[in-house]
Amino acid sequence: MQLPQPHANLFRYIEDYQATYSNCPSIDEMMAAMGKSRSSIQNSRKYLEQHGYIETIPGRKRNIRVLKPSRKGIPVWGEIAAGYLSQPCTTPEEYLPLEAPGLNSSDFFALRVAGDSMIGDKIFNGAFVILRRVPDGYRPANGEVVAAFVEGHGTTLKRFYQDGSIVILQPSNPEYDPIPLDLREQMLQVQGVFEATWYSERKPKQ
Incomplete structure (x- = not known):
């Protein structure tokens, strides 16, 4: 399945951020990087989670876990x-x-x-x-x-x-x-x- 472009852009950003900082970005960081509103980021996160690309980890401030890495290794x-x-x-x-x-x-x-x-x-x-x-x-x-x-x-x-x-x-x-x-x-x-x-x-x- 190919991700729609806005969701794919956010997913790549989350992957790159995690690879660089060993952590996931905050909502504010995603908004700033993507130039999108909070509701737009939340909609993309919901889409990615519903389609099995990420999951939300309860009890964490930075709470995204990537489930389907686009890069191998x-x-x-x-x-x-x-x-x-x-x-x-x-x-x-x-x-x-x-x-x-x-x-x-x-x-x-x-x-x-x-x-x-x-x-x-x-x-x-x-x-x-x-x-x-x-x-x-x-x-x-x-x-x-x-x-x-x-x-x-x-x-x-x-x-x-x-x-x-x-x-x-x-x-x-x-x-x-x-x-x-x-x-x-x-x-x-x-x-x-x-x-x-x-x-x-x-x-x-x-």
Whole structure:
């Protein structure tokens, strides 16, 4: 089924926004991007939901989930530091050809590993990490490997540990020091939770 143009335009915008920000856009952002009224956006959302392209997740502020991705595979955002903090990439570079029954690629994204701070978890420089998208404000369990964005510094791949307002981003390579953060003074956003490692035909550097 081919989507009518106004609905197709909104659907592409939602996909692109989600691939870039690991989240869905707000109604106001959709209105601004599409140049449409609130009622027009709501009508398009209703159409997309009725035809199985998206679903609304109760209890979330940004509550859209894509059910029928138009692109096949998992989007690669760019690189993530498995070492020191680096500035994040906000434009998908490519799509990994990963498909499986029941796998909704819109629930995941990928990053190319730069650095060797996570080699103890067999996450090597040059590999791709597959991460599960998480909602705003998500706090992982202690010990989970996450992509963490620290305001003013950048993004890194580390194990997450929290005790009250203190968070430790822990590498698995003893040559690197843990990164301590005080949430009363610094903003931290968990952008994704590690699910798997994927290697291209070229062997990653170890």
